[in-house]
Amino acid sequence: MKNIKLKVLLIEDDAIEVMKLKRAISKLELEHELVEAKNGEEALNILKKDHIIPDIIFLDLNMPKINGLEFLKILKEDEVLQYIPTIILTTSNNRKDVLSCYSTGVAGYIIKPLKYDDYVKKIKFTLDYWAMNELIKA
Amino acid sequence: MDDEKIKIYQRAIAREKAARKEAERILEEKSKELFLKSQELKVTNEKLEELLQTKTSELKGVFGNIVDAYVVMDLNGLVLRMNRAAQDLLGYSSDSNLNLFSMVLPEEQFKVLESFKEFSHKGSITNFKVKIKVATGAVRLVHINASIIYNGKNQPVAAQGIVRDITEENAAQKLLVESQNRLSTLISNLHSAVLLEDENRKIVVANQRFCEFFNISYDPSQMIGIDCSNAAEQSKNLFKNPEKFVERINHLIENKKQVLSDELYLHDGRVLERDFIPIYDDNRYRGHLWTYRDVTLKRKYREGIEAERQKYSNIIANMNLGLIEVDNDDNIIMVNQSLEHMSGYSSEELIGHSGKDVLLVNDDHEILEKENSKRIQGLSNSYEVKIKAKDGSIRYWLISGAPNYNLNGQIIGSIGIHLDITQLKSLELQKENLLKKLEKSNEELQEYAHVVSHDLKSPLRSINALISWIKDDNEGKFSPVTLENFDMIDATLEKMEQLISDVLEYSSIVSIKQTVSEVDLNTVMEDIVTLLHFPEHINFSIKKTLPTLKVDKVKIQQLFQNLISNAISYCDKEKGIIEVDVEESFKEYTFSVKDNGIGIDKEYHDKIFQIFQSLNKRENSTGIGLSIVKKIVDLYNGKIWLDSKIGEGTTFYFTIEKTIG
Numbered sequence: 001m002k003n004i005k006l007k008v009l010l011i012e013d014d015a016i017e018v019m020k021l022k023r024a025i026s027k028l029e030l031e032h033e034l035v036e037a038k039n040g041e042e043a044l045n046i047l048k049k050d051h052i053i054p055d056i057i058f059l060d061l062n063m064p065k066i067n068g069l070e071f072l073k074i075l076k077e078d079e080v081l082q083y084i085p086t087i088i089l090t091t092s093n094n095r096k097d098v099l100s101c102y103s104t105g106v107a108g109y110i111i112k113p114l115k116y117d118d119y120v121k122k123i124k125f126t127l128d129y130w131a132m133n134e135l136i137k138a
Numbered sequence: 139m140d141d142e143k144i145k146i147y148q149r150a151i152a153r154e155k156a157a158r159k160e161a162e163r164i165l166e167e168k169s170k171e172l173f174l175k176s177q178e179l180k181v182t183n184e185k186l187e188e189l190l191q192t193k194t195s196e197l198k199g200v201f202g203n204i205v206d207a208y209v210v211m212d213l214n215g216l217v218l219r220m221n222r223a224a225q226d227l228l229g230y231s232s233d234s235n236l237n238l239f240s241m242v243l244p245e246e247q248f249k250v251l252e253s254f255k256e257f258s259h260k261g262s263i264t265n266f267k268v269k270i271k272v273a274t275g276a277v278r279l280v281h282i283n284a285s286i287i288y289n290g291k292n293q294p295v296a297a298q299g300i301v302r303d304i305t306e307e308n309a310a311q312k313l314l315v316e317s318q319n320r321l322s323t324l325i326s327n328l329h330s331a332v333l334l335e336d337e338n339r340k341i342v343v344a345n346q347r348f349c350e351f352f353n354i355s356y357d358p359s360q361m362i363g364i365d366c367s368n369a370a371e372q373s374k375n376l377f378k379n380p381e382k383f384v385e386r387i388n389h390l391i392e393n394k395k396q397v398l399s400d401e402l403y404l405h406d407g408r409v410l411e412r413d414f415i416p417i418y419d420d421n422r423y424r425g426h427l428w429t430y431r432d433v434t435l436k437r438k439y440r441e442g443i444e445a446e447r448q449k450y451s452n453i454i455a456n457m458n459l460g461l462i463e464v465d466n467d468d469n470i471i472m473v474n475q476s477l478e479h480m481s482g483y484s485s486e487e488l489i490g491h492s493g494k495d496v497l498l499v500n501d502d503h504e505i506l507e508k509e510n511s512k513r514i515q516g517l518s519n520s521y522e523v524k525i526k527a528k529d530g531s532i533r534y535w536l537i538s539g540a541p542n543y544n545l546n547g548q549i550i551g552s553i554g555i556h557l558d559i560t561q562l563k564s565l566e567l568q569k570e571n572l573l574k575k576l577e578k579s580n581e582e583l584q585e586y587a588h589v590v591s592h593d594l595k596s597p598l599r600s601i602n603a604l605i606s607w608i609k610d611d612n613e614g615k616f617s618p619v620t621l622e623n624f625d626m627i628d629a630t631l632e633k634m635e636q637l638i639s640d641v642l643e644y645s646s647i648v649s650i651k652q653t654v655s656e657v658d659l660n661t662v663m664e665d666i667v668t669l670l671h672f673p674e675h676i677n678f679s680i681k682k683t684l685p686t687l688k689v690d691k692v693k694i695q696q697l698f699q700n701l702i703s704n705a706i707s708y709c710d711k712e713k714g715i716i717e718v719d720v721e722e723s724f725k726e727y728t729f730s731v732k733d734n735g736i737g738i739d740k741e742y743h744d745k746i747f748q749i750f751q752s753l754n755k756r757e758n759s760t761g762i763g764l765s766i767v768k769k770i771v772d773l774y775n776g777k778i779w780l781d782s783k784i785g786e787g788t789t790f791y792f793t794i795e796k797t798i799g
Contacts, residue, residue, distance in 0.1 A: 020599075114631060114632060115602055116602050
């Protein structure tokens, strides 16, 4: 089985969170490419202006300016971008959030565990899963 | 013969001569008298004979022409003679050898026989009545006066009698008696007391009722003839105003004019109505009739009705509710003071106008028409309308209307009671707004709690990650004590995380109707068993099949889960037992979760339900678990309590009402 290299867009305002994912990927010795965006606006710029189309998007919900859900809605209205699997990565298990995320259209909803080790495991499973998937390549 | 002797003889002869002469004179006189007498007698006889002849012919004429039937019969009843009237009555001619006895009806034979015996003995009979069958076959009642005829030797030879047909007279008599009876029955049974006095104030008739009314111990028949001139004076004390009573009676009798319905008030509380009717015969005053009626009950009813009427009109006038009476065309007939006050219009401005035109805000015309048509069908109803008062302000009125019927049961309009609910309405609107606000702020609070918990949890994650990286990056460089401290940081972070989760959960327990559904508790138990990790040494059992409740599944699961996980946590026995049970009563279920753990001291039984009260400083205890349990039980109007013995175990009980919501 060949190693599939995913292009992952992480939309996250917390620098440590970004580091966590980065370190997790390097610790797992995976070769996925990480594109960072500090918020929804920046992410839209990357997607629409820079025309960088990722394989999957990791999206935090609690962010300044455009929050995660708002970003998701914009994404789903876009003819092309709506097909990018978007996985929510958040600490909130608010039932209302989960419901509205799924009804808008997300590919997954991952709650960040307290322990970093648990987090690394979750990230591994998620990336492995998406690496197995047949994705729309731009 | 001596001279003397001669002289004596001579004297004797002389005396004899004189005596003879006297005797001859008397004789002569007497015979003359006799002659005269016989002469007289002769004349008288002649006269008598003449008289007799006249009388006889007279009698003959009389008998022949007498109006009543005259019959002469022999002693066996055979008719010897009868006059024209008798022939007409009996229907036979005088020469038809008629026997009167044969005409008598069979049932009368015995009576006739008896009477005839008496008749023969006494020589006459009067007033004898008998029914006979005349020649035409008709039965007639006849009245007979008869006498026996004797011959010169005083022997009875025949009988003569006058026969009168009284059939009709008798029938009329009977009718008269009957009608008299009827009248007297009527009078005696009248509800009115009746007293009839003649012109001299003597009682002619009084009835039983009269005696009853005035407590007279006489029988009505005994009253007849009693003088009443002093009656008023004697009975005046029965009445409340005795002097006036006497005065009035005197006045009536003096004036002799008909006066009806005088009212008399008696001491015993009765009220009588009296009529005075003078009786005139050919304009001549013949007496008067008093009639009395007991109208006490009628009066009481009237007084009662009057009092009720007064009461209700007082209520209507003084009540705080506006009242409008309208006819079938919605024209106002009557309004009370309150309505004038409520609307600002005077009754003159309202009466005769259509209520909806004057008072109603246009948009509500439809409502009123709909409700009015309902009322015409005889339904009572109540509804709210918007009213424009005279000063232009908008008022909300609650109207309760009912159809108004006339005496014949036809609907002639309706009566509406109006309550100004403007204030109530604005309060209601305020309440609605407040509720909406509250709902919103509740929601916001929920959101806020989530955001806060997210924001609080994120740094914990970061700290954990950073420590993890420090350890990774410096592997083998830290002393065991430092590593131990790192572990303690981790444990603290975990506790912090749990605390935040519990607080969030506790704040999330609010009643939300949308999440209520039919929840089968047996399924909930299965979920809990999967979710919780039961250590090997603990035996968990459910004693009975659990009911299905209409609750929020997440919360009810949380409730059981917290109690059961507590039971697991505080188990100190080699073989732990946890039992879930339920008892059903009429209105609620009582659930119990029983363990054989460490037990809880009595003094903490209330305290443990308060937030942040943990009895044991255990690593994974935040002191919120039982608070959450209590909050959920409260949400379902239940109670929670416990039985416990230190070292032996604890049983938590809680109730949930069968009908929630």
